[in-house]
Amino acid sequence: MGSGGTSNRSRGPLDGLDPEQRAAASAPRGPVCVLAGAGTGKTRTITRRIAHLVCSGQVSAGQVLAVTFTSRAAGELRSRLRQLGVEGAQARTFHAAALRQLRYFWPRIVGDRQWDLLDGNKLRLVALAATRMRLPTEAELLRDLAGEIEWAKASLVGPEDYPSVAARSRRDLPLGAEDIARLYRTYEAVKNEQQLLDFDDLLLHTTAALEEHPGVAEEFRDRYRCFVVDEYQDITPAQQRLLDAWLGSRDDLTVVGDANQTIYSFGGASPRPLLDFTRRFPEATVVRLERDYRSTPQVVALANRVISSARGRPAGSRLELVGQRRDGPQPRFAEYEDEQAEAAAVASRIKELLEAGVPASEIAVLFRVNAQSEAYEQALSDAAIPYLVRGGERFFARPEVRQAVAALRKAASAHVDQEAELVTLVRRVLTRVGLTDRPPAGGAAKEKWDALLALVELAEELGTAKDSATLTDFLAELDQRAAAQHPPTVDGVTLASLHAAKGLEWDAVFLVGLAEGTLPIQHADANPDAIEEERRLFYVGITRAREHLSLSWALSRAPGRRANRRRSRFLHGVLPQEFTVGNRNGSGRRNAALKARCRLCDRPLVGTMEVKLGRCGSCPSEVDEGLLARLKDWRARRARELNVPAFVVFTDATLLAIAEQRPTDDRGLVSISGIGATKLDRFGADVLAVVRECDGR
Template sequence: RLLDDLDEAQRAAVTCEQLPLAIVAGPGSGKTRVLTRRIAWRIATGQAEASRVLAVTFTRKAAAELTSRLGALGVIDDDGVSAGTLHSIALAQLRRRAAARDQTMPGLLERKARLLVPLVAGTGRRGPDTVATAADVAGEIEWAKARLITADDYPAAATRLGRTPAVGVDTVAGLYARYEREKRRARLVDFDDLLWWCGDALETDPDFAAEQRWRFRHLFVDEFQDISPAQLRLVRGWLGDRADLTVVGDPDQAIFSFTGADPTALTDFRRVFPGAHLVRLERNYRSTPQVVHAAEALLADGGRRRRPRHAMCSDGPVPTITDYDSEADEAAGVAARIREARAPGRPWSDFAVLYRTNAQSAAFEEAFIAAGIPYRVRGDGRFLDRPAVRAMLERLREADVAAPGMPLTAHLTDLDLDTDTDGAAGDEESARSADERRQHTAAIVRLGREYAAIDPNGSVDGFLAWLRTALRNEDAPVDGDAVELLTFHRAKGLEFDTVYVTGLERGLVPIAHADEPAARAEERRLLYVALTRAEHALHLTWARRRTLGSRECGRAPSPWLEPIEAATRASDPSATAARAPSPDRVRDELERARDRVARAGSGDRDDDAPDPELLAALVEWRRTCARAAAVPAYVIFHDTTLRAIATLRPTRPSALLEVSGIGPVKAARYGDAVLEIVRRHTDGPALASA
């Protein structure tokens, strides 16, 4: 019975007797079914005792689903399999250890901000930025602890791994050390401590280790591609010198390196666990062939050799690609299409709207309220509830108190300018935080200008009241039937009949700060995760103009739309009509094609390579600017931005804004000088517009 409805590969994964075992399971391949059936099979055949099984998941929901499925299979009783998250299992084991020693377990600190906000304020930072800085430092501490890096070791490790947080490595290290001291003084532990402490106990306390290994003899770990060094150490501690380990994961869905996750534990499984065996599940039972072909084309375009996945469902509609004039039009267009597609009796929960950054939800919330569509924002909650948004609105309030007669539009401009200079330097993590702040500020400024158009004499207080009313969402239930709004990251592990993947523009997908090969590869995998959430219908959208602060900027489609579009044409030649490019875009592409032909005939350099003389001139100009302003060179422009300028050679302000790393403020500040340098060094056709 346990094997009846499984395919050949699934059956092999369930019955395999070689250990350790890694099951590499692609999207829709029946991962949870195979994991539960394997546990049940090993219990039913006497290879495992239910009470000695430990199943590790990354969410409480996944643990509950796993135990529910095992119960439905009828092979466990109330004293059966133990399942839970790594943190919950570690906490339970540490509590038992403390009780056995007549000790009291320290209290659990659920939010680092409780201790970090006062510590950050003690460094001289005040106001709304204190909370945002504390959140950035908390993220950096969590990354360090996931990689087993102490406060003393953090500066060297952060430098070695290229992390340059906005507040500085030394500041983070100091706050990390003070945070740890304050935590000990208050007799508290955070979630990261649970993994570290339990790992320490397994390595240093033989009795404790023997007890856990006696109790849990059969280990099963889900989502193994997302495991961190601290988590891997804990799994190794539970395993000891035994081989009874089964893991399930998919390297193509490894998207959490910014939290400290390291997918090499799965990609190099045979090296990490010598003698291990691999089984691959490559059939997708979730999505139509059209969705699978689009997702596979995206990964194939990345150049990494891999075995393709195959769709087992019947045919469905060809994925569509639609461009809109602006992000407001995009949101309104998606809302209209969802309302049109929802037949009587069809649940709203069939539909999901995915986006790269949290800030992008604001436009969709507004459009769905106007269209009367119930929605649910997953993750960080509604737009006005997010810490970054509250911080920006508090900054507006403070500015209004300091200058009560100042027009709202002037306050909005100042807010935009101030935020554009926040986090000008930093690594991927700090750049991500700065980008999130800028995205949220851009949404606030856009909404503020909408309000100002309604009430030209409106005040900050009036805008805040209007904002609460405009986004109150009274008729859209938080629970119950609703369209899901969520980021690509939050969509992991979920599936929907119809999915809209939105904002597919350069600078968002891939995100602007992903300028290293590993970061761009993860961005590609992240889009792959978003695409494979669709069961039946997949719609991709982007906006030709997006409001960034106080200006509307021209946008270019994500470069990863090309392989997806090619896949849709291959699966259905009539699919070319699914994309309706604007006349401007057609003209620009024709101009670029003519440029490439002209250069090929003249023997000129590759268009995709930076002009070395132009790049040298830009570097020298940046050095001069940095010295004059007494700031590091990267505060002016990052190296990758200069390389992009030297490659694209923009000659107009609108084209300069298309370059990754250049926003409206930097374009206004440095644009004329940069364009003049480009003009002096351009010896052929250059990118006039995009």
């Protein structure tokens, strides 16, 4: 939605906005609620709103506090504001803002040495508390217990109330609720003994400082007058209470969110404050952003169909996206025999996209759980396709990046070539540490080269946004990005979980592993609300794609395993015609989806018989008459043994399809209409044995 910094500053902050964006950006100070669907330009809208308020003199930049939920999103807000010429406005995560405030006010409210902040890993203290209680200390259990403590504190639930609240919330608990409550209490005691704070304490203690110390609240509210909250659907009770403490009795608050993208309920997030915003502020300005500038109409249509099937959608969440881009390809759907075959096919398709000119950095493979990454790492490695795992090694921690930054610092301290243009100077310095005019062929050398080039491109971005930017300015930008975990784009296919993909977008997206038990995740089945959150997670995945979208699933986990998986329930009602046959037995297990095109001439198949045979009526039959006769003999024997009519075993049409298609494994059998999981279990081995005998194997 526009990225040129110089041109942005030369135009007014409301220029180039669509009518709804303009209405949100130009709304008067006071409560404003922006219901913004995926790809509708919410970041553009709120940064333009801040710029408009500052440029029109309604508020000074230093009086603005914008908060969001990830360091990357906060970094993006700061970058956009800088491009708009707004200097001094604060854009931080809730936790970063709270930490800054708590450190500032600590001497006044506590007076002694400031407590240290846990380094982000509370497992050591959880393990110590578990040991005191003689509870198990396996790493996986400790992670689950730490997650429960985090949920409780984010939800403003103390140890004494935890058992009852966890029961009402239908939490999937790793231990008994009473044991977790006692562990929670012990963890807090251990933490206080060591004078430590965890991340949740930052919110709780800052809130207490504002609520219990009028002087602190007065000083804070005198400094900050205007508040903006991004991704408001993800706010937790602890964050909402802090926001209320920031506001006091004021209402100068802009919130932006989309209830359809609420995917962090497991951590205490709730869209209720967003949906109830106009009840709290009846005079609020409400603007709905539904024009999707990110995705093609084909991707948008699929996203709308998926979310329209959601149950219990509150009225305020019913945004229907309207695609604004030109038409693109239809989303692709594919079914594979096993996960290995699925990963190999995805890698093959990615290679096609790369050859067609789609950059590797504009392609992503998204999955429900991180464990699914391994198969795609292997498949991409086998295909010599560069990739990066989001959540893996941090960009600024990589050796080549640290070396490059050190070289840049040395050049800045030596005042080397201060008159040179920033990009020219950065490229010249990085040439000394390995940047060449042409990229290496591949491997580790190519990865290093890509990282160095990413730094050059970042210098170009800064040079465009800030006239006469210096090497010192560039180093300050790198430091800020490193602290915010906001790396530049590096060439390589992104592998990421659906949760990690929130807030990102790519030209091409592969949603993989769309099978029951994975999406929705198996443990969600016990809770209808959890199922709906899984549906929203799927919706978020779809809306990450700008143009190319591929969706796939596998019938078994590994080669040679029985093909007994079912595709995700979220695909029902959105699949193309060729996938709509099957799954009729109601057993909860899956008939394989049939490809409704002739296997001989590729024409669409019409009617049940054509679909069953896999060929259209005008194409010749390839039936093996000897095999058909043996199958009928076998059916007669089995019917006598079971004392049932022959058609109960298999109909004539099913036997004819088997004799024509000569399946060699379970996957081939279940691809024939009429052979479901039950008949596969009862007769599959016998039928395949007959086929092998006739084939001479």
